Amino acid sequence: MAYLWDFAPVLARSDLLIEGLKNTIEIALISIVLGVVVGLVLALLKLSSRRAFSYPATAFVEFYRNTPPIVHFFWFFYALPVVTSINLDPFVAAVLALSTQSGAFYAEVFRGGIVSIERGQWEGAKALGMSRSQLMRRVILPQALTRMFPPFVERSFELTKTTALASTLAYADLMYQAMLVNSETFRPLEVYTTIAVMYLLLLVSASALARLAEARMTAYRT
Amino acid sequence: MTYHFDFGLVLQSFPVLFRGLLVTIQLWVPSIAGGLVVGLSLALCRLSKTPVLRVPSLVYIEIFRDTPVLIQLIWFFYAFPIIIGVQLSPFVAALLGLGLNTSAYAAEIFRGGIESIARGQWEGAKALGMRPAAVLRRIILPQVFKRMLPAFTNRAIEVAKMSSLASVLSVHELMYQGRLLNSTYYRPLEILTTVAFIYFVLIYPGSYLSARLERRLAGKD
Numbered sequence: 367m368a369y370l371w372d373f374a375p376v377l378a379r380s381d382l383l384i385e386g387l388k389n390t391i392e393i394a395l396i397s398i399v400l401g402v403v404v405g406l407v408l409a410l411l412k413l414s415s416r417r418a419f420s421y422p423a424t425a426f427v428e429f430y431r432n433t434p435p436i437v438h439f440f441w442f443f444y445a446l447p448v449v450t451s452i453n454l455d456p457f458v459a460a461v462l463a464l465s466t467q468s469g470a471f472y473a474e475v476f477r478g479g480i481v482s483i484e485r486g487q488w489e490g491a492k493a494l495g496m497s498r499s500q501l502m503r504r505v506i507l508p509q510a511l512t513r514m515f516p517p518f519v520e521r522s523f524e525l526t527k528t529t530a531l532a533s534t535l536a537y538a539d540l541m542y543q544a545m546l547v548n549s550e551t552f553r554p555l556e557v558y559t560t561i562a563v564m565y566l567l568l569l570v571s572a573s574a575l576a577r578l579a580e581a582r583m584t585a586y587r588t
Numbered sequence: 589m590t591y592h593f594d595f596g597l598v599l600q601s602f603p604v605l606f607r608g609l610l611v612t613i614q615l616w617v618p619s620i621a622g623g624l625v626v627g628l629s630l631a632l633c634r635l636s637k638t639p640v641l642r643v644p645s646l647v648y649i650e651i652f653r654d655t656p657v658l659i660q661l662i663w664f665f666y667a668f669p670i671i672i673g674v675q676l677s678p679f680v681a682a683l684l685g686l687g688l689n690t691s692a693y694a695a696e697i698f699r700g701g702i703e704s705i706a707r708g709q710w711e712g713a714k715a716l717g718m719r720p721a722a723v724l725r726r727i728i729l730p731q732v733f734k735r736m737l738p739a740f741t742n743r744a745i746e747v748a749k750m751s752s753l754a755s756v757l758s759v760h761e762l763m764y765q766g767r768l769l770n771s772t773y774y775r776p777l778e779i780l781t782t783v784a785f786i787y788f789v790l791i792y793p794g795s796y797l798s799a800r801l802e803r804r805l806a807g808k809d
Contacts, residue, residue, distance in 0.1 A: 369670055432791040434752035436763055437784045444776035449591055530656035554666035562655045569654040
């Protein structure tokens with residue numbers, strides 16, 4: 367095949383793609399923050415010894431972990447307005463879908479980190495006369511946080527990749543902008559390859575940052 | 589709330605959704621099977637000492653793991669045909685995207701598994717006069733499969749969820765049928781909730797099994 371690659375038309379519309387990249391980063395960051403909040407609440411509910419708290423939280427987490435994200439996006443955008451009679455714009459619907467979905471996964475990350483701390487640590491802290499909140503704050507959480515970090519980063523990367531689904535609700539993220547540029551330039555090969563590289567660079571640089579942060583967090587071990 | 593939930597419509601749309609479910613399974617099973625086969629060869633290349641094998645497989649794995657699946661599917665449908673000069677059907681493009689994506693993740697699972705087997709086993713098998721291929725087949729892989737079964741099950745769950753993205757290429761799978769019904773009846777609450785429920789029923793047994801397996805394997809060590 368003698369296909370001539372021509373990136374010039376794509377470069378001419380690079381302003382659209384840059385804007386899309388900004389929107390992708392924006393929606394990812396907002397959803398990570400909200401997802402962490404949702405995840406913390408769910409993790410605490412799941413760890414509760416009262417079934418009235420732990421069962422609904424488990425059901426919520428299991429539901430979100432076992433259904434595809436695109437269904438959540440469509441559900442929040444099309445079905446929720448029917449129940450609540452509030453119309454959501456694509457951005458809000460996408461943020462809701464992303465943060466509840468990743469919240470379910472973050473909950474498992476937080477819970478896993480907390481329960482991974484050995485029994486002896488809990489008992490030792492109790493024997494020293496610490497209250498439950500002191501024990502959590504001074505003994506368990508500092509250790510659990512460094513253990514949670516790698517799976518937390520992994521989940522956040524998954525979330526960032528899932529933001530591409532917001533394009534199906536016509537939110538102007540990188541994916542959606544690429545579709546626009548494609549319909550203007552008729553250069554699908556160049557457009558979609560370009561944005562694939564943009565996502566790749568975004569995630570690879572984020573992962574380098576994450577490794578740096580992890581090295582600092584675990585520096586006390588060496 | 590005084591919304592009237594129309595159960596009749598749910599029942600009525602079941603045959604259409606069921607047809608979608610069959611297509612979902614047709615996407616799901618071959619993607620996993622193909623992904624495992626390609627993934628194993630990728631993992632062996634990735635572990636190879638020869639840079640000619642190691643570097644390309646590393647690049648391949650990272651490209652598929654660090655870009656959204658949606659882009660991969662769209663790329664295989666709209667961009668890839670330009671390179672090969674043959675138009676792919678949406679189904680084939682989706683299968684290619686899902687299968688290759690799975691292969692990249694499966695490769696990392698295989699690699700983790702192979703690396704977790706103690707070096708002494710390789711040396712012992714070699715000392716018994718086995719060729720590397722025989723060591724891999726008879727000693728290493730059976731242990732890798734057992735140890736990594738939860739990870740493979742989790743991957744299978746992810747693939748089932750990812751297959752819903754094929755609806756964007758208008759492959760007539762479950763999510764597509766749901767979107768179609770939604771635009772016909774304007775009953776998003778009933779239809780989309782039913783679609784979510786069907787996915788849950790399809791996927792939950794796998795994730796339950798993987799959680800139990802994980803606990804059992806953790807207990808053994």
